[in-house]
């Protein structure tokens with residue numbers, strides 16, 4: 081099997097940032113996959129599953145409710161727990177989505193109340209949540225986004 085594109089990035093040199101991971105086109109429609117990298121792979125501890133899960137729930141809810149919601153294809157965690165993938169309709173750059181990503185992580189970092197979708201009927205592991213940890217991780221990433229790395 082051919083190595084998929086995201087495995088060709090040297091993860092030992094990768095740092096936090098907002099990167100274009102790949103672009104896929106079909107039937108005249110382009111989808112851009114962004115690598116929202118929160119921690120340095122293999123050098124910083126990965127985020128806990130609870131932190132990842134809470135960021136996923138709040139982030140996905142915010143993104144889909146935002147003015148850009150119709151352009152959002154998917155937002156979800158990387159299995160290595162060092163970041164998230166954001167898939168958007170359009171042939172886009174990091175600069176294009178930076179304001180949206182800043183708003184999303186600003187929203188998560190300030191979130192109060194019940195985590196959306198965190199009930200047994202709505203989620204497959206509903207109690208694995210860490211709101212305080214998610215807020216801290218979102219605040220740290222938001223600080224990185226003040227002048228983020230946009231190129232691998």
Ligand SMILES: [Zn+2]
Nearest residue numbers: 203204205206
């Ligand atoms: Zn869930």
